[in-house]
Amino acid sequence: MAEEFTVTPWEVTGDIDYDLLQQRFGTTPIDDALLARLSGYGELHPMLRRGIFYSHRDMGALLDDYDKGKRFWLYTGRGPSGRTHLGHLMPWIFNKWVQDTFGADMLFQMTDDEKFLFKDLTLHDTASFAYENALDFAALGFDPEKTRILVDTKNVNLLYPIALKVSKKVTFSTAKAVFGFDNSTNIGQIFFTTMQAAPAFLPTEINGEETPVLIPCGIDQDPHFRVCRDVAPGLGYPKPRMMYCKMFPGLSGADKMSSSDENATIYTTDTPKQVKKKVGRAFTGGKVSVEEQRREGGNPEVCAVFKYCFYMFEGDDRRIEEMAARCRAGEVLCGECKQCLTEKINAFLEKHQARREEAREVVGQMAMNGFEW
Amino acid sequence: MAEEFTVTPWEVTGDIDYDLLQQRFGTTPIDDALLARLSGYGELHPMLRRGIFYSHRDMGALLDDYDKGKRFWLYTGRGPSGRTHLGHLMPWIFNKWVQDTFGADMLFQMTDDEKFLFKDLTLHDTASFAYENALDFAALGFDPEKTRILVDTKNVNLLYPIALKVSKKVTFSTAKAVFGFDNSTNIGQIFFTTMQAAPAFLPTEINGEETPVLIPCGIDQDPHFRVCRDVAPGLGYPKPRMMYCKMFPGLSGADKMSSSDENATIYTTDTPKQVKKKVGRAFTGGKVSVEEQRREGGNPEVCAVFKYCFYMFEGDDRRIEEMAARCRAGEVLCGECKQCLTEKINAFLEKHQARREEAREVVGQMAMNGFEW
Numbered sequence: 001m002a003e004e005f006t007v008t009p010w011e012v013t014g015d016i017d018y019d020l021l022q023q024r025f026g027t028t029p030i031d032d033a034l035l036a037r038l039s040g041y042g043e044l045h046p047m048l049r050r051g052i053f054y055s056h057r058d059m060g061a062l063l064d065d066y067d068k069g070k071r072f073w074l075y076t077g078r079g080p081s082g083r084t085h086l087g088h089l090m091p092w093i094f095n096k097w098v099q100d101t102f103g104a105d106m107l108f109q110m111t112d113d114e115k116f117l118f119k120d121l122t123l124h125d126t127a128s129f130a131y132e133n134a135l136d137f138a139a140l141g142f143d144p145e146k147t148r149i150l151v152d153t154k155n156v157n158l159l160y161p162i163a164l165k166v167s168k169k170v171t172f173s174t175a176k177a178v179f180g181f182d183n184s185t186n187i188g189q190i191f192f193t194t195m196q197a198a199p200a201f202l203p204t205e206i207n208g209e210e211t212p213v214l215i216p217c218g219i220d221q222d223p224h225f226r227v228c229r230d231v232a233p234g235l236g237y238p239k240p241r242m243m244y245c246k247m248f249p250g251l252s253g254a255d256k257m258s259s260s261d262e263n264a265t266i267y268t269t270d271t272p273k274q275v276k277k278k279v280g281r282a283f284t285g286g287k288v289s290v291e292e293q294r295r296e297g298g299n300p301e302v303c304a305v306f307k308y309c310f311y312m313f314e315g316d317d318r319r320i321e322e323m324a325a326r327c328r329a330g331e332v333l334c335g336e337c338k339q340c341l342t343e344k345i346n347a348f349l350e351k352h353q354a355r356r357e358e359a360r361e362v363v364g365q366m367a368m369n370g371f372e373w
Numbered sequence: 374m375a376e377e378f379t380v381t382p383w384e385v386t387g388d389i390d391y392d393l394l395q396q397r398f399g400t401t402p403i404d405d406a407l408l409a410r411l412s413g414y415g416e417l418h419p420m421l422r423r424g425i426f427y428s429h430r431d432m433g434a435l436l437d438d439y440d441k442g443k444r445f446w447l448y449t450g451r452g453p454s455g456r457t458h459l460g461h462l463m464p465w466i467f468n469k470w471v472q473d474t475f476g477a478d479m480l481f482q483m484t485d486d487e488k489f490l491f492k493d494l495t496l497h498d499t500a501s502f503a504y505e506n507a508l509d510f511a512a513l514g515f516d517p518e519k520t521r522i523l524v525d526t527k528n529v530n531l532l533y534p535i536a537l538k539v540s541k542k543v544t545f546s547t548a549k550a551v552f553g554f555d556n557s558t559n560i561g562q563i564f565f566t567t568m569q570a571a572p573a574f575l576p577t578e579i580n581g582e583e584t585p586v587l588i589p590c591g592i593d594q595d596p597h598f599r600v601c602r603d604v605a606p607g608l609g610y611p612k613p614r615m616m617y618c619k620m621f622p623g624l625s626g627a628d629k630m631s632s633s634d635e636n637a638t639i640y641t642t643d644t645p646k647q648v649k650k651k652v653g654r655a656f657t658g659g660k661v662s663v664e665e666q667r668r669e670g671g672n673p674e675v676c677a678v679f680k681y682c683f684y685m686f687e688g689d690d691r692r693i694e695e696m697a698a699r700c701r702a703g704e705v706l707c708g709e710c711k712q713c714l715t716e717k718i719n720a721f722l723e724k725h726q727a728r729r730e731e732a733r734e735v736v737g738q739m740a741m742n743g744f745e746w
Contacts (some may be wrong), residue, residue: 167559170560190560
């Protein structure tokens with residue numbers, strides 16, 4: 001059973017075994033030694049302490065360089081295929097922590113081309129989602145002086161020459177093996193990975209000297225960056241360094257929050273009433289009766305409500321442990337936890353939605369080379 | 374034997390049977406009826422009268438539209454992989470005639486991305502060749518108000534959104550069948566045809582209404598435009614209309630002048646001395662002795678010197694017939710013809726080289742959206 005899951009940049013299904021996935025992809029665990037080293041730069045983010053960002057490539061080299069005074073850039077992104085949900089925010093919040101901790105310049109790529117090629121969307125659709133998603137990104141408080149948003153179709157003049165260099169090093173054989181393409185794949189999809197590789201090399205082009213990037217993102221993106229890392233040395237670019245997180249869970253108990261399940265997905269623009277309703281229906285694995293729950297306790301490991309607190313909405317480790325312990329002991333009922341999470345999410349969204357409005361000015365400032373949204 | 378030739382956008386080898394090629398590609402002969410119709414718009418260009426532009430797609434539809442007042446744009450191009458030779462000029466000269474005759478706006482695409490992907494060249498090399506080639510193009514006297522030069526890496530912001538739409542409609546299967554790609558083809562090469570398709574649809578995007586293009590070019594480019602025409606209706610664009618010419622011959626007697634054979638190739642920047650030397654070595658098929666030549670006559674069909682006059686350097690039909698007749702009758706020796714061609718080419722190049730210098734200003738004006746060369 002453990003093998004029965006799929007994780008690619010375009011499909012995440014099944015019960016993900018994250019350790020096995022790490023083995024399959026060949027990434028390295030973020031272990032205690034690395035955590036100890038990272039804690040030397042600032043208080044560890046909860047997503048590190050809790051193993052949500054759990055895997056990496058070349059973080060040792062990144063920190064060695066940093067310690068010698070070599071700056072790195074941050075790079076992460078978003079495929080604008082719909083409204084922003086909480087799962088999208090999770091790695092961005094972590095990126096913000098890295099920017100604050102290391103003072104890093106940041107590139108945020110919006111792959112509107114990808115979503116046009118892989119989904120039943122027009123370029124008009126993806127442009128509109130890109131703007132909406134960018135508001136959520138900017139609302140998280142990235143430094144506008146140090147942060148630039150790239151939209152692929154608007155910044156293609158910067159990205160295309162790099163993408164060409166990458167593409168000259170990647171055969172169809174490789175693309176087939178890495179992404180599972182076949183003869184029915186369209187030729188835009190086949191080319192696309194080169195556009196996702198390009199921002200990893202852009203800081204070196206901009207600075208005129210070798211400038212490594214750190215890419216904190218979902219582990220589902222590793223296939224792209226394996227290709228990107230493979231071609232880097234041959235092109236005279238540093239390999240990007242990676243930090244990978246697990247997928248943000250769905251309210252239904254699925255391993256990944258997905259826009260295709262609207263009721264199990266909380267969008268950043270949801271009203272308090274919508275949040276209440278959605279959290280109210282969340283999967284908790286709770287027992288069939290109050291008596292049984294009191295007697296046997298619940299199971300936080302399977303509970304979406306607990307996972308939400310663990311991943312994003314309860315930063316205090318002691319409280320999270322207490323929450324789990326009280327659940328297992330039958331001291332708390334699912335309704336209470338749902339009520340508590342609803343309040344936390346709504347408090348978060350109230351602030352976020354206000355900042356999101358203010359971000360309309362900021363995204364103009366962040367537009368790479370001043371493109372028009 | 375007749376089947377033993379290859380014509381693709383990247384390879385032209387063997388003795389080309391142009392009628393057979395037309396059958397293979399499924400294009401339509403430019404017949405007497407079409408020539409008669411075309412002569413109603415202005416004196417037929419020698420390349421039409423002599424069957425050098427010999428095949429087409431949808432010229433009837435183009436002229437029907439034109440007669441109803443619907444304007445078309447011209448589109449042709451150049452892959453900047455080296456210096457310009459006479460063979461490159463040939464279809465451009467014909468394009469100039471079409472622009473003058475029909476008052477058409479013109480797009481000239483320089484596929485620096487293609488040459489980077491398919492040759493052992495850097496983007497720096499292709500940029501420099503693009504500029505040099507553009508000077509030759511502009512030197513031919515295209516109307517600077519009606520002519521725009523696109524360089525793919527510099528105008529990719531205009532081309533990429535259209536290329537994406539094309540790419541979504543083309544599978545790897547199709548690309549394999551049309552271009553002969555396989556698993557070892559790089560993913561930039563696989564994508565490239567979409568960039569060559571894009572300018573065919575750009576006039577419709579620019580004008581906001583269906584605007585057909587006419588693409589006069591070498592018949593080796595037909596594979597690209599078959600794909601382009603196939604996807605057009607599904608994207609709401611008019612199919613490009615095509616006029617195809619034969620390949621300009623090499624001085625060695627080969628069917629196509631090629632930069633890989635430097636001695637059989639006359640570049641636009643050659644000196645009179647170089648031209649004299651190269652023409653002096655041209656293949657004529659002349660007899661081994663003066664006596665034999667006088668007695669048996671020569672064979673203009675195989676003679677590179679005659680072909681040069683026929684293709685480009687003798688516009689007067691009576692004189693060209695006379696030249697062939699005198700050769701066959703043994704009235705003229707190869708040395709005389711070589712001398713005559715050398716003078717014609719040098720007279721042409723003297724003017725061309727002067728205009729080429731003046732074109733340094735014009736190519737700035739023609740740069741699409743004012744890109745910096």
